[in-house]
Amino acid sequence: MRIGELAARSGLSRDAIRFYEKVGLVSGQRLANGYRDFPPETVPWLEYVRTAQTLGFSLAEIARTGEELRDAPDTAQALSALFEAKIKVVDARMTQLADLRAELQARVGSGCPLGARTPAPAG
Template sequence: MKIGELATRTGLAASRIRFYEASGLINAQRQANGYRHYPEQAVQILGIISCAQQAGFSLDEIRRLLPQADSQGLAHDELVISLRRKIGEIELMQQRLAQNKAQLLTIIATIESKPEGMACAKHAERVLANMLDAQPQQ
């Protein structure tokens, strides 16, 4: 299939497909007229790439997980290990995000609790002092 049909079937821009090809993630045969011809399997591979990127996998990680042309499919054990590792990374990221959210909510509460009549500069010092006190000791 030509790149336009592949783009339509996958919902990806032709430029994105060419990028994946240049990155070695998918293969195309060049026809005599210079047009690229993609195999049917390219639809599935591009779907895998899109899902993996949404899950946070880098292109290098994806490259290691995609079926190679000379193999029968994905390496099951390696795939499961990589997916479990990615879940662990996501869980750590969720913890950091929850901590960041809590810190920001604390800062907002401190800013909003400006005592009546306190000058803005003095209040800014107070907010900064609270932020510094709240930082974990290293």
């Protein structure tokens, strides 16, 4: 299918599809007239890409894991492993954000919130 039809069926813009093609997430063949021709299975793949992005996966992660998932004997198990790994990343980020919030809160009213904070004396 041509890029216009793929855009209509996937809900993505032609520019987004071209970008995904540039970074290697999708591939289309060039016809003799220069038009791109994409296989039908590109539509569900683009839906997967959009869902994965919504779940916090980067395009690099999607590209890297896409091949793994296609070749996995048990896709559900492979997806579960990816989700578990992403949960660990999210948990670590939440801890970092909580620490950052505490640091910012400690600086409220300090007069110079960007200066080095002196630790409280040990008591």
